Amino acid sequence: MLSNKSITILAIESSCDDTSAAIVKDGKILANIIASQKIHEEWGGVVPELASRAHQQNIVVVVDKALKEANVEKNQLDAICFTAGPGLIGSLLVGVSFAKAMALALNIPIIKVHHMQAHIMAHFIPTIKNGVEQPVPQFPFLCLTVSGGHTQIVKVSNYLEFEVVGTTIDDAAGEAFDKAAKMLGLNYPGGPQIDKLAQKGNPNAFTFAEPKIKDFDFSFSGVKTSILYFIQKQEKENPNFIKENLEDLCASIQARIVTILMKKLLKASKHFNIKQLAIAGGVSANSSLRKALVDLEKEGFKTFVPDFQYCIDNAGMIAITGYYQYLKGDFGSQDIEPVARWKM
Numbered sequence: 467m468l469s470n471k472s473i474t475i476l477a478i479e480s481s482c483d484d485t486s487a488a489i490v491k492d493g494k495i496l497a498n499i500i501a502s503q504k505i506h507e508e509w510g511g512v513v514p515e516l517a518s519r520a521h522q523q524n525i526v527v528v529v530d531k532a533l534k535e536a537n538v539e540k541n542q543l544d545a546i547c548f549t550a551g552p553g554l555i556g557s558l559l560v561g562v563s564f565a566k567a568m569a570l571a572l573n574i575p576i577i578k579v580h581h582m583q584a585h586i587m588a589h590f591i592p593t594i595k596n597g598v599e600q601p602v603p604q605f606p607f608l609c610l611t612v613s614g615g616h617t618q619i620v621k622v623s624n625y626l627e628f629e630v631v632g633t634t635i636d637d638a639a640g641e642a643f644d645k646a647a648k649m650l651g652l653n654y655p656g657g658p659q660i661d662k663l664a665q666k667g668n669p670n671a672f673t674f675a676e677p678k679i680k681d682f683d684f685s686f687s688g689v690k691t692s693i694l695y696f697i698q699k700q701e702k703e704n705p706n707f708i709k710e711n712l713e714d715l716c717a718s719i720q721a722r723i724v725t726i727l728m729k730k731l732l733k734a735s736k737h738f739n740i741k742q743l744a745i746a747g748g749v750s751a752n753s754s755l756r757k758a759l760v761d762l763e764k765e766g767f768k769t770f771v772p773d774f775q776y777c778i779d780n781a782g783m784i785a786i787t788g789y790y791q792y793l794k795g796d797f798g799s800q801d802i803e804p805v806a807r808w809k810m
């Protein structure tokens with residue numbers, strides 16, 4: 467620990483298509499502002515060039531809003547942390563350049579944060595539900611980290627101590643949701659739409675291939691192909707097949723993705739003899755995955771699901787990670803560059 471003085475940090479997240487700024491003070495999030503970019507919907511996916519331009523337009527506004535909401539003045543900041551990767555390089559550049567310039571002007575240190583580590587660290591953001599402070603995971607715990615670009619099982623031994631024990635060999639879980647949604651003619655991002663439509667569907671209506679992958683690794687490309695071939699076959703017989711079965715298709719696709727994820731998490735839990743299980747990342751917003759995890763409580767597991775606002779990309783998770791890095795004295799220098807790929 468550096469000192470026992472109060473610590474206030476500004477955090478910036480711009481790795482993909484959300485521009486976000488947050489303020490953390492002594493481990494508590496005072497503001498978490500997210501500007502989602504709608505422009506990508508009409509293109510069916512994130513267009514990197516458009517994303518960086520939108521970050522450029524949004525960044526001053528979200529930082530300003532975060533400071534105001536937190537009632538913090540710029541000169542009260544002790545450091546600025548930011549997502550340095552992994553992510554879209556043009557998007558990251560906007561946040562990284564902004565953070566470096568602002569820190570230079572204020573003469574305060576900078577802290578570079580790993581986006582996927584931050585998704586996990588979101589579990590340490592204090593949250594209060596019905597007036598009760600929610601428990602946080604005890605070490606060691608396993609975290610299933612599922613986003614648009616990553617699918618991992620991570621063993622977390624302490625704050626900022628991570629070991630990736632399983633990963634996808636092809637697509638990420640979020641990508642599987644988004645690609646399946648595209649086949650069904652749904653808009654980007656498809657994950658939340660599949661989730662919504664699935665609520666009224668039958669998860670056992672259709673079955674899709676289950677991958678056979680070693681250890682705690684994942685694969686989603688076979689599932690994707692199996693969904694595609696199934697839809698193509700059915701549409702030959704009935705051109706209205708998707709329309710007439712949309713809710714059942716969504717429920718069945720979601721059920722397959724969730725069982726793939728949960729089976730591997732349980733396999734890892736058994737192998738490492740760890741019964742503290744958490745989920746993180748954009749796909750952890752999925753209602754079926756959240757339910758599948760929480761249901762394990764009945765079997766003696768302790769389960770942890772982040773608050774919805776801290777599942778999808780947000781600067782709150784960057785802020786809490788930056789705060790713990792600050793306590794460790796883990797500062798960066800002005801020659802830091804963003805990295806599209808960054809091993810955890």
Ligand code: KG4
Nearest residue numbers: 613614615640657661748749751752778779
């Ligand atoms: O973590 P995130 O916001 O961004 C990345 O770091 O990639 O994750 C985005 C992914 C997208 O693939 C999106 O479709 C998926 O998370 N997602 C969901 C849900 N909400 C977001 N997938 C399934 N069900 C949801 N409710």
Ligand code: ZN
Nearest residue numbers: 613747748779
């Ligand atoms: Zn993310």
